[in-house]
Amino acid sequence: MAAEAPSFYVLEEEHHEPGGATLLGFWIYLMSDALIFATLFATYGVLSSAYAGGPSPREIFELPLVALNTGLLLVSSITYGFAMIAMHDGKLRGTQAWLVVTGLLGIGFVGVELYEFGNLIAEGATPQTSAFLSAFFTLVATHGLHVTFGIIWIGVMLVQLNQRGLIGENERRLTCLSMFWHFLDVVWIGVFTFVYLLGVLR
Protein backbone atom coordinates (compact mmCIF):
# COMPACT_ATOMS: atom_id res chain seq x y z
CA MET A 1 0.00 0.00 0.00
CA ALA A 2 1.32 3.42 -0.89
CA ALA A 3 2.48 5.39 2.12
CA GLU A 4 0.65 8.53 1.01
CA ALA A 5 -2.69 6.75 0.55
CA PRO A 6 -5.23 9.20 2.01
CA SER A 7 -7.56 7.94 4.64
CA PHE A 8 -10.98 9.49 4.76
CA TYR A 9 -12.06 8.03 8.05
CA VAL A 10 -11.20 8.85 11.61
CA LEU A 11 -8.45 6.51 12.69
CA GLU A 12 -8.67 7.32 16.36
CA GLU A 13 -12.02 6.16 17.67
CA GLU A 14 -13.61 8.59 20.04
CA HIS A 15 -14.10 7.11 23.45
CA HIS A 16 -17.54 5.65 23.99
CA GLU A 17 -18.83 4.00 27.12
CA PRO A 18 -20.01 0.44 26.57
CA GLY A 19 -23.65 0.76 25.54
CA GLY A 20 -23.24 3.77 23.28
CA ALA A 21 -26.50 5.64 22.85
CA THR A 22 -28.17 3.84 25.77
CA LEU A 23 -26.26 5.88 28.30
CA LEU A 24 -27.15 9.19 26.67
CA GLY A 25 -30.77 8.06 26.37
CA PHE A 26 -30.85 7.10 30.01
CA TRP A 27 -29.36 10.47 30.88
CA ILE A 28 -32.17 12.19 28.97
CA TYR A 29 -34.66 10.11 30.97
CA LEU A 30 -33.01 11.27 34.21
CA MET A 31 -33.24 14.88 33.07
CA SER A 32 -36.98 14.45 32.40
CA ASP A 33 -37.27 12.87 35.84
CA ALA A 34 -35.58 15.98 37.20
CA LEU A 35 -38.39 18.00 35.65
CA ILE A 36 -40.97 15.85 37.49
CA PHE A 37 -39.17 16.62 40.72
CA ALA A 38 -39.00 20.30 39.75
CA THR A 39 -42.80 20.43 39.49
CA LEU A 40 -43.13 18.65 42.84
CA PHE A 41 -40.65 21.08 44.42
CA ALA A 42 -42.57 23.99 42.92
CA THR A 43 -45.85 22.59 44.29
CA TYR A 44 -44.28 22.17 47.70
CA GLY A 45 -42.82 25.67 47.55
CA VAL A 46 -46.22 27.18 46.74
CA LEU A 47 -48.11 25.19 49.38
CA SER A 48 -45.41 25.06 52.06
CA SER A 49 -47.19 27.51 54.36
CA ALA A 50 -50.75 26.31 53.72
CA TYR A 51 -51.10 24.60 57.11
CA ALA A 52 -54.93 24.71 57.22
CA GLY A 53 -54.77 24.70 61.01
CA GLY A 54 -52.51 21.63 60.95
CA PRO A 55 -48.96 21.37 62.26
CA SER A 56 -46.09 23.48 60.87
CA PRO A 57 -42.76 22.00 59.69
CA ARG A 58 -40.99 23.09 62.86
CA GLU A 59 -43.43 21.08 64.98
CA ILE A 60 -43.18 17.80 63.10
CA PHE A 61 -39.75 17.51 61.41
CA GLU A 62 -37.15 15.59 63.37
CA LEU A 63 -33.78 16.77 62.07
CA PRO A 64 -31.66 14.02 63.72
CA LEU A 65 -33.68 11.45 61.78
CA VAL A 66 -33.24 13.43 58.55
CA ALA A 67 -29.51 13.78 59.23
CA LEU A 68 -29.28 10.00 59.67
CA ASN A 69 -31.14 9.45 56.40
CA THR A 70 -28.94 11.95 54.58
CA GLY A 71 -25.85 10.19 55.91
CA LEU A 72 -27.12 6.78 54.74
CA LEU A 73 -27.78 8.05 51.23
CA LEU A 74 -24.49 9.93 51.04
CA VAL A 75 -22.47 6.87 52.11
CA SER A 76 -24.44 4.71 49.66
CA SER A 77 -23.31 7.07 46.89
CA ILE A 78 -19.66 6.42 47.53
CA THR A 79 -20.16 2.67 48.05
CA TYR A 80 -21.83 2.58 44.62
CA GLY A 81 -18.82 4.48 43.31
CA PHE A 82 -16.58 1.74 44.73
CA ALA A 83 -18.78 -0.86 42.99
CA MET A 84 -18.19 0.97 39.68
CA ILE A 85 -14.44 1.10 40.30
CA ALA A 86 -14.40 -2.63 41.09
CA MET A 87 -16.42 -3.22 37.90
CA HIS A 88 -13.91 -1.30 35.75
CA ASP A 89 -11.11 -3.28 37.40
CA GLY A 90 -12.94 -6.45 36.36
CA LYS A 91 -13.46 -7.61 39.95
CA LEU A 92 -16.78 -9.46 40.03
CA ARG A 93 -16.79 -10.25 43.76
CA GLY A 94 -15.86 -6.70 44.68
CA THR A 95 -18.62 -5.28 42.48
CA GLN A 96 -21.19 -7.59 44.05
CA ALA A 97 -20.00 -6.87 47.59
CA TRP A 98 -20.21 -3.06 47.12
CA LEU A 99 -23.61 -3.42 45.45
CA VAL A 100 -24.87 -5.37 48.46
CA VAL A 101 -23.57 -2.65 50.81
CA THR A 102 -25.24 0.03 48.66
CA GLY A 103 -28.50 -1.90 48.62
CA LEU A 104 -28.47 -2.33 52.40
CA LEU A 105 -27.85 1.40 52.90
CA GLY A 106 -30.72 2.09 50.52
CA ILE A 107 -32.98 -0.26 52.50
CA GLY A 108 -31.92 1.58 55.66
CA PHE A 109 -32.84 4.88 54.03
CA VAL A 110 -36.29 3.70 52.98
CA GLY A 111 -36.78 2.08 56.40
CA VAL A 112 -35.99 5.31 58.27
CA GLU A 113 -38.24 7.25 55.89
CA LEU A 114 -41.14 4.85 56.46
CA TYR A 115 -40.53 5.09 60.22
CA GLU A 116 -40.68 8.89 59.92
CA PHE A 117 -43.87 8.75 57.87
CA GLY A 118 -45.35 6.32 60.40
CA ASN A 119 -44.57 8.71 63.25
CA LEU A 120 -46.07 11.66 61.36
CA ILE A 121 -49.26 9.80 60.57
CA ALA A 122 -49.52 8.55 64.16
CA GLU A 123 -49.29 12.18 65.32
CA GLY A 124 -52.17 13.05 63.00
CA ALA A 125 -49.98 14.76 60.39
CA THR A 126 -51.43 12.79 57.48
CA PRO A 127 -51.43 13.83 53.80
CA GLN A 128 -55.10 14.77 54.23
CA THR A 129 -54.39 17.26 57.04
CA SER A 130 -53.22 20.23 54.98
CA ALA A 131 -51.96 21.25 51.56
CA PHE A 132 -48.49 21.57 53.08
CA LEU A 133 -48.53 17.93 54.20
CA SER A 134 -50.01 16.70 50.90
CA ALA A 135 -47.20 18.39 49.01
CA PHE A 136 -44.62 17.16 51.53
CA PHE A 137 -45.72 13.51 51.33
CA THR A 138 -45.96 13.62 47.53
CA LEU A 139 -42.48 15.06 47.07
CA VAL A 140 -40.65 12.98 49.67
CA ALA A 141 -42.51 9.76 48.91
CA THR A 142 -41.84 10.12 45.16
CA HIS A 143 -38.16 10.29 45.98
CA GLY A 144 -38.50 7.34 48.36
CA LEU A 145 -40.29 5.37 45.64
CA HIS A 146 -37.39 6.05 43.27
CA VAL A 147 -34.95 4.77 45.88
CA THR A 148 -37.13 1.66 46.34
CA PHE A 149 -36.98 0.93 42.62
CA GLY A 150 -33.23 1.56 42.73
CA ILE A 151 -32.94 -1.13 45.42
CA ILE A 152 -34.99 -3.56 43.31
CA TRP A 153 -32.72 -2.76 40.35
CA ILE A 154 -29.65 -3.48 42.52
CA GLY A 155 -31.21 -6.85 43.42
CA VAL A 156 -31.81 -7.64 39.74
CA MET A 157 -28.22 -6.67 38.88
CA LEU A 158 -26.88 -8.95 41.63
CA VAL A 159 -28.75 -11.88 40.06
CA GLN A 160 -27.54 -10.99 36.56
CA LEU A 161 -23.95 -10.59 37.76
CA ASN A 162 -24.19 -13.97 39.43
CA GLN A 163 -25.44 -15.63 36.26
CA ARG A 164 -23.34 -13.93 33.60
CA GLY A 165 -20.54 -12.05 35.31
CA LEU A 166 -19.11 -8.75 34.12
CA ILE A 167 -20.20 -8.90 30.49
CA GLY A 168 -20.60 -5.73 28.43
CA GLU A 169 -24.38 -5.65 28.85
CA ASN A 170 -24.10 -5.83 32.62
CA GLU A 171 -21.50 -3.06 32.62
CA ARG A 172 -23.90 -0.91 30.63
CA ARG A 173 -26.75 -1.66 33.05
CA LEU A 174 -24.57 -0.96 36.07
CA THR A 175 -23.50 2.36 34.53
CA CYS A 176 -27.16 3.36 34.05
CA LEU A 177 -27.97 2.31 37.60
CA SER A 178 -24.97 4.35 38.78
CA MET A 179 -26.37 7.47 37.14
CA PHE A 180 -29.83 6.71 38.59
CA TRP A 181 -28.49 6.24 42.10
CA HIS A 182 -26.30 9.36 42.11
CA PHE A 183 -29.15 11.36 40.57
CA LEU A 184 -31.40 10.37 43.51
CA ASP A 185 -28.75 11.65 45.87
CA VAL A 186 -28.76 14.98 44.04
CA VAL A 187 -32.54 15.19 44.40
CA TRP A 188 -32.19 14.41 48.10
CA ILE A 189 -29.87 17.42 48.51
CA GLY A 190 -32.78 19.54 47.35
CA VAL A 191 -35.19 17.73 49.69
CA PHE A 192 -33.17 18.03 52.87
CA THR A 193 -32.21 21.64 52.16
CA PHE A 194 -35.47 23.12 50.90
CA VAL A 195 -38.00 20.93 52.70
CA TYR A 196 -36.43 20.02 56.02
CA LEU A 197 -33.77 22.62 56.85
CA LEU A 198 -35.59 25.65 55.46
CA GLY A 199 -38.85 24.27 56.87
CA VAL A 200 -37.47 24.16 60.39
CA LEU A 201 -36.00 27.66 59.97
CA ARG A 202 -39.33 29.12 58.95
Place this chain on the structure above:
Amino acid sequence: MSDATHAQANHGSRRTYLIGFLLSVVLTALPFWLVMTSALPNQTTAIVIVIFAVIQILVHTVCFLHVNTRAEGGWTLLAYIFTAVMVLIVISGSLWIMYHLGTNMMPMDSPT
Protein backbone atom coordinates in the same frame (compact mmCIF):
# COMPACT_ATOMS: atom_id res chain seq x y z
CA MET B 1 -11.80 -2.32 25.61
CA SER B 2 -8.11 -1.69 26.08
CA ASP B 3 -6.52 -0.21 29.16
CA ALA B 4 -5.43 2.82 27.14
CA THR B 5 -9.02 3.81 26.40
CA HIS B 6 -9.97 3.00 29.96
CA ALA B 7 -7.45 5.45 31.34
CA GLN B 8 -9.16 8.40 29.68
CA ALA B 9 -12.63 6.93 30.01
CA ASN B 10 -15.55 8.86 31.39
CA HIS B 11 -15.81 7.35 34.81
CA GLY B 12 -14.42 8.37 38.12
CA SER B 13 -11.27 7.21 39.81
CA ARG B 14 -11.17 6.34 43.49
CA ARG B 15 -9.71 9.79 44.01
CA THR B 16 -12.62 11.73 42.41
CA TYR B 17 -15.12 9.69 44.41
CA LEU B 18 -13.26 10.30 47.69
CA ILE B 19 -12.88 14.03 47.00
CA GLY B 20 -16.56 14.25 46.12
CA PHE B 21 -17.52 12.32 49.21
CA LEU B 22 -15.42 14.44 51.59
CA LEU B 23 -16.74 17.66 50.08
CA SER B 24 -20.35 16.44 50.37
CA VAL B 25 -19.85 15.41 53.99
CA VAL B 26 -18.69 18.94 54.82
CA LEU B 27 -21.39 20.54 52.66
CA THR B 28 -24.06 18.40 54.36
CA ALA B 29 -22.84 18.50 57.94
CA LEU B 30 -22.42 22.29 58.09
CA PRO B 31 -26.02 23.18 57.09
CA PHE B 32 -27.42 20.63 59.55
CA TRP B 33 -25.15 21.98 62.28
CA LEU B 34 -26.11 25.60 61.48
CA VAL B 35 -29.83 24.84 61.64
CA MET B 36 -29.71 22.54 64.68
CA THR B 37 -27.60 24.91 66.79
CA SER B 38 -29.06 28.21 65.44
CA ALA B 39 -25.52 29.57 65.38
CA LEU B 40 -26.43 32.35 62.95
CA PRO B 41 -29.54 34.51 62.50
CA ASN B 42 -32.24 32.59 60.60
CA GLN B 43 -32.02 34.74 57.47
CA THR B 44 -28.25 34.29 57.16
CA THR B 45 -28.57 30.56 57.82
CA ALA B 46 -31.16 30.25 55.05
CA ILE B 47 -28.91 31.97 52.51
CA VAL B 48 -25.87 29.94 53.57
CA ILE B 49 -27.60 26.55 53.35
CA VAL B 50 -29.08 27.32 49.92
CA ILE B 51 -25.61 28.27 48.64
CA PHE B 52 -24.20 25.07 50.16
CA ALA B 53 -26.94 23.01 48.49
CA VAL B 54 -26.13 24.50 45.07
CA ILE B 55 -22.40 23.82 45.56
CA GLN B 56 -23.11 20.27 46.72
CA ILE B 57 -25.31 19.58 43.70
CA LEU B 58 -22.45 20.75 41.46
CA VAL B 59 -19.95 18.58 43.38
CA HIS B 60 -22.18 15.52 42.93
CA THR B 61 -22.65 16.31 39.25
CA VAL B 62 -18.93 16.51 38.59
CA CYS B 63 -17.56 13.87 40.97
CA PHE B 64 -20.34 11.24 40.96
CA LEU B 65 -22.28 11.77 37.73
CA HIS B 66 -19.08 12.63 35.80
CA VAL B 67 -20.71 15.32 33.71
CA ASN B 68 -18.04 17.13 31.73
CA THR B 69 -17.49 18.66 28.31
CA ARG B 70 -16.08 15.42 26.82
CA ALA B 71 -18.66 12.85 27.96
CA GLU B 72 -20.90 11.75 25.04
CA GLY B 73 -19.47 14.56 22.95
CA GLY B 74 -20.84 17.19 25.33
CA TRP B 75 -24.48 16.12 24.99
CA THR B 76 -24.88 15.13 28.64
CA LEU B 77 -23.61 18.56 29.67
CA LEU B 78 -25.92 20.31 27.23
CA ALA B 79 -28.95 18.30 28.42
CA TYR B 80 -27.92 19.04 32.00
CA ILE B 81 -27.70 22.80 31.46
CA PHE B 82 -31.00 22.80 29.57
CA THR B 83 -32.68 20.88 32.41
CA ALA B 84 -31.17 23.18 35.03
CA VAL B 85 -32.64 26.19 33.23
CA MET B 86 -36.05 24.48 32.96
CA VAL B 87 -35.97 23.52 36.65
CA LEU B 88 -35.15 27.09 37.64
CA ILE B 89 -37.92 28.52 35.44
CA VAL B 90 -40.51 26.04 36.72
CA ILE B 91 -39.70 26.54 40.39
CA SER B 92 -39.02 30.28 40.50
CA GLY B 93 -41.83 31.00 38.02
CA SER B 94 -44.38 29.02 40.05
CA LEU B 95 -43.34 30.66 43.31
CA TRP B 96 -43.36 34.12 41.75
CA ILE B 97 -46.80 33.80 40.15
CA MET B 98 -48.45 32.06 43.08
CA TYR B 99 -46.97 34.49 45.58
CA HIS B 100 -48.45 37.46 43.72
CA LEU B 101 -51.72 35.64 43.24
CA GLY B 102 -51.79 34.97 46.97
CA THR B 103 -51.04 38.61 47.79
CA ASN B 104 -53.72 39.93 45.45
CA MET B 105 -56.33 37.52 46.76
CA MET B 106 -55.39 37.98 50.40
CA PRO B 107 -57.95 40.07 52.34
CA MET B 108 -60.10 37.41 53.95
CA ASP B 109 -59.94 38.47 57.61
CA SER B 110 -63.49 37.53 58.50
CA PRO B 111 -63.60 33.77 58.94
CA THR B 112 -66.88 32.48 57.59
